[in-house]
Amino acid sequence: MKSHxxxxxxxxxTRREFRNITPEVEAALAASGITEGLCLVNxxxxxxxxxxxxxxxxxxxxxxxxxxxxxxxxxxxxxxHNLTGEDNGDAHLKRxxxxxxxxxxxxxxxxxxxxxxxxxxxxxxxxxKKRVLVKIIGE
Numbered sequence: 587m588k589s590h591x592x593x594x595x596x597x598x599x600t601r602r603e604f605r606n607i608t609p610e611v612e613a614a615l616a617a618s619g620i621t622e623g624l625c626l627v628n629x630x631x632x633x634x635x636x637x638x639x640x641x642x643x644x645x646x647x648x649x650x651x652x653x654x655x656x657x658x659x660x661x662x663x664x665x666x667h668n669l670t671g672e673d674n675g676d677a678h679l680k681r682x683x684x685x686x687x688x689x690x691x692x693x694x695x696x697x698x699x700x701x702x703x704x705x706x707x708x709x710x711x712x713x714x715k716k717r718v719l720v721k722i723i724g725e
Contacts, residue, residue: 590618598712623724628687633677635684635708677710
């Protein structure tokens with residue numbers, strides 16, 4: 587069995603954003619030479635997420651609104667975590683809801699998606715450099 591490890595780096599200029607990272611993951615898969623196996627993609631920061639869904643702007647808007655209703659950023663003093671001097675207690679909760687990682691089957695050298703599925707990086711406390719790990723194993 588072979589394995590391939592690659593890091594993707596993102597510096598989102600805004601506090602929150604959903605970014606389609608499917609092309610970057612597909613490039614990592616191509617570089618791996620693996621044609622059958624599994625591809626793990628996970629956010630390496632506790633205020634960011636990786637998830638699979640549709641690349642549709644209305645859905646992304648709905649996510650943004652729903653997450654802000656679940657864990658509003660302000661007032662920041664509502665979060666005990668923010669007593670440490672941070673202002674990102676909401677970002678930790680949003681990450682928990684959206685998830686840390688995804689695993690996608692690799693078949694015939696391609697990500698084996700269902701209809702409309704794409705991989706997204708979700709940033710909930712941006713404005714600094716963060717990384718995503720891509721780990722591919724197989725033959």
